[in-house]
Amino acid sequence: MLLKRTHTCGELTKEHVGQAVALNGWVDAWRDFGGLVFIDLRDRYGVTQVVFEPEAGADLQAQARELRNEYVVGIRGTVAARLAGKENPKLKTGAVEVRAVELVVYNASPTPPFEINGPEPNEELRLKYRFLDLRRPDLQRVFILRHEVGQTMRRVLSEQGFLEVETPILGRSTPEGARDFLVPSRVHASHFYALPQSPQLYKQLLMVSGFDRYFQIARCFRDEDLRATRQPEFTQLDVEMSFVEDEDVMTAMEPLIAAMAKQFGGEELRLPLPRLDYHDAMERFGSDRPDLRYALELKDLADIAEQTEFRVFQMAKEAGHRIRGLCAPGGAEKYSRKDLDGLTEFAATFGAKGLVWLKVEAETFAGPTAKFFKPEVQAQLRERFDAKVGDLILIVADSQAVTSQALSNLRARLAAELKMYEPKTFHYSWVVRFPLLHWDAEENRYAAEHHPFTMPLAEDLHLLDTDPSKVRAQAYDLVINGEEGAGGTIRCHDPAIQSKIFALLGLSPEQAEEKFGFLLSALRNGAPPHGGVAFGYDRMVMLYAGLTNIRDCIAFPKTAKGTDLMTGAPGLVEPRQLKELHIRSS
């Protein structure tokens, strides 16, 4: 029999004293005193103490004595104020308790594989018993936040006239980008659907249809290796607008960003957000998504380095490499010789063959390579970094890519270890004017930096013919604390420019027509100028929940190898199923 609840377990206060109530929930803890039995009853709203007193009868007490952790029960009783001095300030409901008069056990439970209110078990176990893991209040709070983030996105965009439209999950595979997840067609032998990497092309088609302002909270699929912040399926807030330039899209998104910052970050944002040129970001921070909660800027040191006798620097110059560095305030004291070996090893994982370190002292520099720096060269270095005694200068001599990667990662690590920022603050900025293309040496052709339908900056159009890698795009990323929170572009709605870009990407007109015919046809049939942006929904939730791991904000996530430890997916299927799909499996 169901004892229908009149209240939740997080609801009862002094105001309810004397009322007859019914609660439903899980046994969070039990305390048996012989003559008196206490049960903490838990649901997603909180915990309420239930007491079984002798007055309720021996039968009921005996029944209560059988309860164990995680039994699901219904309880009927009367709300009573706790005895004076016996209140529990840790509970919202701690001023009262429910004196039980009836107990129904809906379901017993074996001893759970881990304690719901105990220490966090290892993740393998958590994922195997995810339905139990999700009972933990910490995780429940994340999903409440996730819901609220979605509500805010829908509300703010709807207020601005954006329409939510759904697009297909079963689509077709297109070249470029990530590896597709494929779904075989039963009706059409050897033909496959692809799950969308994003609703990119569909939302452009919606613009051609005249929908003007679109959004969707869309599931996306990419068959690539996972990371702490990457899952094979994840969720984007996908947005597209017509009759806009890049500034219009950023401006349109800022009220939403400000609403989220206020509601979930507790911060009143000043708009417009800062715009940072891609080129400047790479030069000053070595990254297209720098964490701007702290400065710690990179400096070019080529002119100073060439005054040294240091062979590594000379060779770098001959190879056309760059010599760049940064200066960590107070780093000399913080990092021992052994720590510095650790930093060198860390830099090596990003391809740096070495790391020059110099400890700034009153009169000179300390470090194994300090002897190569003559006093006047040291003076220039001090000046370049505005270095103080006790600072640590780190220098990498390598290619543009390696110096950027190694130093930007060192920058992030040093800032964290030297506590150069408040962990719980947020910094929002747009990084703009990304390159349109980059040279792919493996494929021996240009590849799209963002995607093949990105509009170049008007002032760079002439470079398409002469120096394509210099062409900048109408592309913009929202960077929050060193993470890409959102990214977008203005799309190419001009068939002539589009075919030039296809040619650079190594696509013949015939190939382009075959792969993207439906889009090209749409673009020829009255496509408005349009562009958009997509936010990482999971990432926003992670950020505001203070998580470092995307799995903790996805209800049923996959492991790093893409398996679901709870359901066993991916699993084998019946030979009959394969036969229907015209698939032979090895």
Place this chain on the structure above:
RNA sequence: GGGGAUGUAGCUCAACUGGUUAGAGCACCGGCCUGUCACGCCGGAGGUUGCGGGUUCGAAUCCCGUCAUCCUCGCCA
């Protein structure tokens, strides 16, 4: 595909350089207890040290292989 970390009781962890019968807290089982809320007290059960080899008088500990989870490089327009 490469690199790194971890794997010991149901859970969280311990066990110095290889050395007695692999321990503790929580959970679990039995008993006592009328005001607890990390209840307390008494007693108890619980181990293929991930798995498979090897070295050794002796392996949780050392070596090889393998599996799983996590982090990371490549990859991810």
